């Protein structure tokens with residue numbers, strides 16, 4: 779394996795920033811807002827809102843996949859998906875998730891975990907109404923996470939849906955909607971020189987949040 783393709787030989791120093799428990803925001807939300815704004819403004823970040831969400835099935839086996847973060851506030855972080863997907867089945871068995879956002883050009887990672895709830899239907903519908911029509915139709919056409927015999931079957935399903943809703947607005951499918959992960963722990967990681975990175979964790983302790991530094 780040459781040096782370019784050998785992951786053991788890949789070695790970048792992390793020098794862009796630092797994170798100090800004396801100056802971090804007083805809430806995880808404010809800190810996430812700051813870092814999200816930095817990531818969104820950085821042309822080197824593709825899809826600042828790409829977030830990996832891990833779930834656990836009834837047998838205790840974890841799965842992780844990328845979704846798009848579509849909102850966050852003091853109640854938690856929101857993403858949208860199919861309520862009959864594999865992840866939705868996991869969340870029925872174990873309504874708890876871990877998520878990670880990584881912005882490599884910023885040398886930053888945010889991890890969080892906590893209980894998961896479905897959004898109120900009105901909130902899902904308001905978001906669905908804002909989506910491009912093509913995405914709305916695909917939400918109807920795709921039985922997410924099921925085995926399909928071919929791409930043609932999916933394209934036929936998309937066409938059938940297009941005919942069904944021709945000339946009218948596309949409502950949110952009943953099996954599609956949002957989830958909110960309400961964090962109990964949020965960790966901000968900033969890469970530092972010589973792998974002596976900064977990790978600051980906000981941890982819910984009863985009713986109050988504890989801010990503490992973790993060893994890298």
Ligand SMILES: Cc1cc2nc3c(=O)[nH]c(=O)nc-3n(C[C@H](O)[C@H](O)[C@H](O)COP(=O)(O)O)c2cc1C
Nearest residue numbers: 828841843844845846858859860863864865866923
């Ligand atoms: C950049 C990116 C964004 C994605 N966004 C979403 C999303 O917002 N919602 C979603 O259900 N799947 C999204 N996916 C697809 C998921 O990663 C996954 O394939 C799908 O949700 C099925 O996962 P499951 O079978 O574990 O339920 C995205 C994938 C990528 C790579």
